[in-house]
Amino acid sequence: MDLNSLWSGGNSLNPLEIFLRVTILYFSILFMTRLMGPRQVGIVSAFNFITHAGMAHVATSRMVNPESSLTAALIIIVVAYSLSLLLSWVDYKFPSWVGTSPISLVKNGQILQSNLKKAYVTMDDLLAQLRLKKAHNLSEVASAVLEPMGELSVVKKPESSPVTRSMMKIPEIPTGTGAILIYDGKIERQSLKPLGLQDTWLEQEIAKKGFSIPQILLATLESTGSIHVSVKSHE
């Protein structure tokens, strides 16, 4: 194997060199996207989308093209993702610089024609989007807003929305997502502690259900205060 042709490119790549190039590029992209986190959302979503597509292309061309330089690809990937991160930060810090704000398309069942034109949305597109959001009658729509990321958010009028518990005067109950108590047969101590719960208490509760902790795939403390368990399957 020629180290020089692996890193800087040569006339041809042997299978081992291709394997190493793909491996190095795969992990560098994995690392950089991990660093970017879930920031593909938001006003700059199209921007992040295109950056990812471009970087995928840079990586693949260096995987298969013998004359290309691997070192250059790594530099490109690092610079591009860092810049993308910086721009996301600018966007977060100074949203007015990007200057995209939500556009109201429907208000109180009335279509706002001038805004429709401004946003380049046809009436058919609007109706299709409303149908997808389960608003089949325009009269039910209190407000439809085109968000900066290009999706439509729909708010139905209260009289067309489902009855809520407060309207029925049903007493409040705690809501929230369950805390994980046992994950794959092991007690999750970092989530037990803030709740002020003890290992022994959990062991007793699980024993009451007729199981032991290693048998449990997942145990969660639900918002209602009860424990829900999923048991491991026997293979």
Added chain:
Amino acid sequence: MNKIIEFFQSNELLSNTGFATRTVVSIILIYFMSRFLLKRAAGQFTAFDFVFLWMLGALAVAPLLDGKILFATTILATATLYLWHFLISWLSVRSHTFASLIRRQSTLLVEKGIINEKNMRKSFFNNDLLLAEMRLAEAHDLKEVNQVRLEPSGHLSIVKNSKNLPPTPADFKIPVPPGGLPTVLINNGKVIQENLILLGLTEVWLENQLFKRGIINIKDMYLATISPDGEFYYSIKNFH
């Protein structure tokens, strides 16, 4: 035959027929790539899943963009990508610690109705973005919301306060039928035997059910399903 083989050799100048032949191979390659893709890739997209799909696409068409690139190179590169991708997924399912290294955890942006500024800053979420994303998730008012969580896919999952949620049968102690999915019994005129066996039903029972509804021939049936509460649904073929 020799001519066809020529299309797959490294070539500076490829004829139009050469490109057409290579295109056929590329598309077949993409078909097989998608067949062996992990199901997750289509569901919970993370940024990396996007990049992975783009890399596969770019690899598959590389021999079309440059006559010098061989399919052997593309296939070897794709195989390497798949090797790592499957290995990482395999390890993620087996080790919690490994999974948390590779995949991001979800972040709480709003907790008990209060915005968590530290997590907002870490996730580059400003108030405009939070409100816009919440509207999209059908929660347009912060006062109705108990918890907002940013998922690794970049979407928000929202828990509303109980008073802003629709009541459920449990609130009124209304008896409910068993829930779950219906099972397909007849699909396009054919009885699905394994589903009948699974439910402990027989073909004779099915024929009786159909007969009661005035259907003599199973072949006339386009679709028949049975709900968990034992109710029968059917749709007869349209004869034009």
